[in-house]
Amino acid sequence: MRRALHSVCAALLIAFVAAAVGKEAVPTAADPAIEQRSMQLAEELRCLVCQNQSLADSHAELALDLKQQIREQLKAGKSDAQVIDFMVERYGDFVLYRPPFKATTALLWLGPFLLLLATVAGLFIYLRRRRSALAQGELSTEQSARAQALLAGGAEHQK
């Protein structure tokens, strides 16, 4: 029983892998230069079906279609920027892994720097306060003389 299950699983796995490989192999462009450019573009673009993958990584149906679109447009002589614009017109800035800098994305771009700035400012204030607290904590000559005496006395006690 178990062995049968194993072989069924293995067969399914092989079938899946074969299907995946087969699907990916079909639409390759004849021109390696175009293929390379389209791969580069596909890495810059997000797959909308599985949102944490790039088009290049994704095997989703839509991602395959979009990769095909990229190839065709490059073959038709369009520039990389034109292809990117084509995608943004349809799916919005969300498809870009490097969104453009504009009012709605300002916080996204500047946020980390603001956070860094705030942290550095916080650290600076903290250190200054600590330094002045330490300065205040310094003993007057009278006090230190007394402390010395106490320490010396304590040492004598131990003897």
Add this chain to the structure above:
Amino acid sequence: MKRFLIPLGIFIVLVGFLAVGLQLNPREVPSPLIDKPAPPFMLPQLADPQRQLSHKDLLGQVWVLNVWASWCVSCREEHPVLVELAKSKVVPLYGLNYKDKRDEALAWLTKFGNPYALSVMDTDGRIGIDYGVYGVPETYVIDKQGVIRYKRIGPVDREVLDAKILPLVRKLQG
């Protein structure tokens, strides 16, 4: 006491952000197509592939475009709502049958009922790409001038229909 207030404050703000984040739906990507002219198409009709339908044929009326497919599971979920919408005759509903096989699409409509005034076949998904489709079903409200005024990604339920689509349609029909 005071030294605990700051971390507590930061923690509360963080929880606030996370709570809001959990409520958001990451699948709802704001469409850049809102308030833009609906992309042109000229596609064979599902019922009679010899005849074609173009976006121009639909100018002058408010209409709803629904992207569906027989392989799409959530389409089944929203289907009763669409059938109801069609019965109310408030607004014509047109279907974009996305990356489907004709016989399967027809069988699907026979089985579940056909709410569409017409469905067109986007077999290779090209028009779907123009409409920024990425999660079937998707639903668009298009005005008399052929401008997209609303887009819904994912199944339409009663709530969305009553709260968003129908009021908008009435407003656009003026």
